[in-house]
Every structure is written in structure tokens, then in C-alpha cells.
Amino acid sequence: MALKVCNTLSRQYEEFVPLEEGKVSIYVCGITPYDHSHIGHARPAVFWDVVRRYLYHKGYNVRLVTNFTDIDDKLIRRSKETGIPIAAIAEKYIQEYLECMDKLGVKRADVYPRASEVIPEIIDAVQALIDKGYAYESSGDVYFRAGRFLDYGKLSGRKPEDLMPGARVEVSELKESPLDWALWKRSKPGEPGWPSPWGNGRPGWHIECSVMVHKHLGPQIDMHGGGTELVFPHHENEVAQAEAVSGAEPYVQYWVHTELLNLEGEKMSKSLGNVVYLYELVNNHDPMAVRLYLLSAHRRKVLDFSGELLRSAEKGWERIQTGYRNALEFLANPAAQGLRDASKLAEATSQCRAAFFEAMDNDFSTQGALAAVFDLITAINAHVVPQDQAVPDPHARKRVAEAFGLLVQCLGILGLVPRTAGPALSQEPDLGGKLVDILVDVRNTARQRKDYATADYIRNKLAELGIVLEDTPSGTKVRM
């Protein structure tokens, strides 16, 4: 099967062929750590984590680089307001971001370069652009001459002449043209700066990414990601800078953008006060349910966030885990030798396998892949039944192992990790587990006496503590 990717540059689905066989280089624009990360930041992170896992599954050696913009106007402003050094602010929010990513099951990137670490490389790139006539110095600032780059506008589909009228571009007498952008900014008093051939200054925003890509991945890369709002001007400018410096074209083979995430229909904005912070979300909800929610729509569609949608994902995630446990318990029990219909389970397994990989190959359609997972769960639950309802079958264990193996593989690619806490607390030697076991015993004794008032009381009280009791033909199950 061939992987197809919808490329922002061509606006078409293209078969994925890496520059170098067996290797994939990916750069994804990261965050500016001047405040708490919000749910929107998690979308590209989770999406690219899945891409990375899938490419790995397909046998590629994947190298992923994501930056932190730790020099920026917002950080400078924040530092002035609070009196806290820029580096300390950045460090705090970078750590918080990484902790949230860990909880969401996002694997760490191979490199997390920071703008402040590549100042020499940035100065070299800016100098190279000046030398080639693509940039000019003006009162201590250095600007990129947009008009000089003939392909300017090819990524975003904009023509330079369209951008002039009505556009709210920054007007500056220092620029030759309103379209030009700053590669290097002279530091004002009190602002951080680094010595350069043009005086004390700091890098403009766009240049850091091109430089980091070049430094960590080379002049040309396979995939570049980020939110759609970055297509113009950020990525457009990046292309111009990178190709002007290196002469290598295309800078990026596949531009893969993720759509934005809205909050109850509106753009998240601090001024509106409708921001959902990631650390709160991840601490108050099962991070895996959050992850499932983030994967519930294709990356190129706007995703809306609401409590209702999160609850929906939480229920769905519980369902997946129930099926997972169901198969696991069967396999853990050597006496289990029967299924409702072993051949149907086998058939369903192979259909789900095909559907899952077809969806993933189709521009990483995680929602389609999830549909296959849910179908697999349904098949497992329908056929892995209590043994008194099962039909003994010599292939039963093999069939369940296949289905479970596929489930583990699919969840692994999607990065969804079921709770590993055993199905029964009795397997855990801690005091709490033992106490619950005693209560379950007491309750079952009461049930035998038909003392349902006592039985329900115990069940309800445990439920209040988040401990769920389920009576099944094979005994009472305990779930946390």
C-alpha cells in the first residue's frame, strides 16, 4: 500500500516518497513559551506523534525536530511585566509543555532546538542573504527583499500584487517594500540582544525555523508541519529564505498543515477568556481520552472543542478499553477455549486490519483508523463471551490472539495506551485492594441472602470512590 499525503504546496494528494530511501525528516513548528499551552497546541503535537509512529511502523527511520521560540516580543513583554528573566519564563512553560506531552503519550522529538541556541547560524544565514542580494540592512535592521524571490507566494497561493492593497502589513520607512520582513531586528534599550555585523540585535521570527531545519535536518526535508495560520506569512517566508540561502529546491517536499481548533465555535483567545489550558485538561481528565478526541477528526478540518465532545471521547475510550480487557482476560485464562464464532472473529480481524491501514495511508486519516478500531472492539466483544455461552474451537485462542495483536498494533500507532491496572484489584497486593476484595466478598454474601439493600449500599459507596463493581456470570469484576 502506498501512503498518500495532501500537500499544501500543490493542494493535491501525492504519493509519499522520501528524499532518501528509508529515512524521513520532519520539522514541526513548535510553541512560543510565554504562557501556558492550550488545547490547540496539542493538536499538531498529537497528530505528528501519530505520523511518526506510523512511518516507523512502515519501516522508516524518522527524525523529528520541533523548535521552541524563546526570543520573541511576547516573551520580552512578559518579562517586563513580571520582572522575571526571559529565560526563566521560557524554561517554565517549556517544561510544562513537555509534561503535558508526556501525559498525552507524545514521544519526545529527536531535537528541541531553541532560537537562542542558533544565533551564530542565524547571523550566518542573514549575512548569506545579504551577500546574495536577497536582503539589505537598514538602520541596524535587516530585511528580506520579498520581491527578489521570484517564487514568492507559491506556498500560500498569493500573488505579491494581491497582498498590497488593503493588507495590514506593517508600514515602515526602513523597508523597501511593505512585503519585506525582518530577518534581524536592532535591539532597543532594555531588550535582549546579540552582537552582529549590523549592531546589537535579535533574530526576526521567520528566520529561526529555516536555520534550524538546515542545521538539524539539512537544506531539504521531507515534511514540514504546523498550524494552517502559519502558511502565510511564516512558512511562505521560510521557503523564500531557505531556498534563497541554499539554492536547493524544494526546501520542503510535503507541507502538511493541521487545521485549527476552536472552542465552542469560537477561536480561542485570551481576550475573550475562552482558553482551555492543557495542563488543566490533562490533570482533570484521562489524557488518553483527550488524545482520542484530538484524533477524532481529520487534520485538515477545523476541530471544535466542548465538554460534550470530550465526554463523548471519554465514553468511546472506555469502550475501547473494555474490549481490550475482554480479550486480555480471555488470553490470560488457559481454560478459555471457546468463542461465539471463531471464524467470524477471524474475518472481522482481517477486515479491520485492511481498513485501518487503508485509512492511515490516506493522508493519515486517524478518524477512519479509529472506526476500524471500534469495529474490531465490537467483534472482540461479540465473540469473546463467557465460556458457558461459547463454542469450543481448537482455533479459538489463536483467533483471539490475532485480534488482540491487531488491536495492540493499532493502538500503538495511534499512541493510545489502555490503563494497565489489572481488571481485578485482587491482583494488586496493596491494602486498598485487599479491603475492596473484602467488601466484594461481604457484598456477594449479602446477595446470596438476597439482602440487596446491603449489596447496593456497598456498590454505591464504592462507586462514589470511583470503584465500579460489575456482576458477571463469571463473578464480580472490579474496575477503577
Next chain:
RNA sequence: GGCGACAUGGCCAAGUGGUAAGGCAGGGGUCUGCAAAACCCUUAUCCCCGGUUCGAAUCCGGGUGUCGCCUCCA
């Protein structure tokens, strides 16, 4: 003003020409002391109007609507 995306059942969401995946919610059943979980059954002709085609949610044209970008932003 320019560029672009999207409009599918109560909510969310697939579908890249052949007769509508999946999740949540709802209804009916099975199971259960009752629950829970699970399983089975059940709810759509795809914004509107034209056109192309044997055949379109899927292609083309025109409307209407929602949203995003063009200024910091995942």
C-alpha cells in the same frame, strides 16, 4: 478588498463517480435481583438551483451560509 477551507442523521465525523464508515446520544430487545458492561435491532439521500454522466454526497457553474488567514498565534 485579496487568498483559502468547510457545509452529511439530535451532536461529532468518514466518504477523492457506482447507489451513505465509525463514535456519542435516543428508542426497542437479550443478559442481570437491580444495575453496570456487553451484544443484537433501530434513526439520513448528504445547504439550495442548474449542468456533465448510464450513474454524483462525491465532477463543473451559480447561489446561500459558517469559519480561517492576510497583524502575534499550533
